[in-house]
Amino acid sequence: MPPVNAAMRCASFEERRDQAMALFAEKGFGQVSMRELAAHVGLTAGSLYHHFPSKQDLLYDLIEELYEELQATLEQGRRAMARGASALSCLIAAHWQLHAERPLQFRLAERDLCCLSDAQQVQLASLRKRYEAGLLRLIAPQAKLPGQALEATAHVLATLLNQLPGLLKALPQEQGLELMENLLIGGIERTLR
Incomplete structure (x- = not known):
C-alpha cells in the first residue's frame, strides 16, 4: 500500500x-x-x-478560524475602496458568501461560545473586538460617538453582517444582498450622523 x-x-x-x-x-x-x-x-x-486535547480546543479552533475569515473580509473591503468601489457592498457580499460556505461555524460561534473556557472566551472576544473596530473604521470612518456607543454600534453592525445572511437565505442572493445593504445603510446613516 x-x-x-x-x-x-x-x-x-x-x-x-x-x-x-x-x-x-x-x-x-x-x-x-x-x-x-x-x-x-x-x-x-x-x-x-x-x-485536540479537548472538545473545547476543537470548538475554539473552529470559532477562531471563523474570526480569521471575518478579518479577511475587511481586507476585501479595503481593496474595494482602493478600486473606488463601495466597501460596504463588498463586505456584504463577502459576508453573504462566507455564511454560505460556513453556516455551521456561524451557528457554533453564536450558540456554543459559552461552552469554552473563560480564557478561550476572552481570546475570542478580543478577536471579535478587533474585527468590529476594523469594520467600523472601514464603513463609518467619520463616526463620532462616545466610546461605549461607538463600540456598541460596531457590535451591532458586525452582528447584522454575520446574521442577516442566515435570516435572508430564502431570498434570491441578489435580493438578499440588496436588502442587507438597505438595512445597513439606513442604520449607519441614522446612527452615525
Whole structure:
C-alpha cells in the first residue's frame, strides 16, 4: 500500500473537522462526548486527543478560524475602496458568501461560545473586538460617538453582517444582498450622523 502523503492526511482531517462541526451543530456541543465525536469522525478517542486535547480546543479552533475569515473580509473591503468601489457592498457580499460556505461555524460561534473556557472566551472576544473596530473604521470612518456607543454600534453592525445572511437565505442572493445593504445603510446613516 502506498504511503499517505501530507496533503491527503490534511484533506482527511479537514473532512473530519467538518463532520465534527456538523455533529456539534446538530446535537449541541454540550451533548456530544469525546468518545461519540471520535466515533462520528472515524477515529479512536486517542487519535482525536492527539489532534485536540479537548472538545473545547476543537470548538475554539473552529470559532477562531471563523474570526480569521471575518478579518479577511475587511481586507476585501479595503481593496474595494482602493478600486473606488463601495466597501460596504463588498463586505456584504463577502459576508453573504462566507455564511454560505460556513453556516455551521456561524451557528457554533453564536450558540456554543459559552461552552469554552473563560480564557478561550476572552481570546475570542478580543478577536471579535478587533474585527468590529476594523469594520467600523472601514464603513463609518467619520463616526463620532462616545466610546461605549461607538463600540456598541460596531457590535451591532458586525452582528447584522454575520446574521442577516442566515435570516435572508430564502431570498434570491441578489435580493438578499440588496436588502442587507438597505438595512445597513439606513442604520449607519441614522446612527452615525
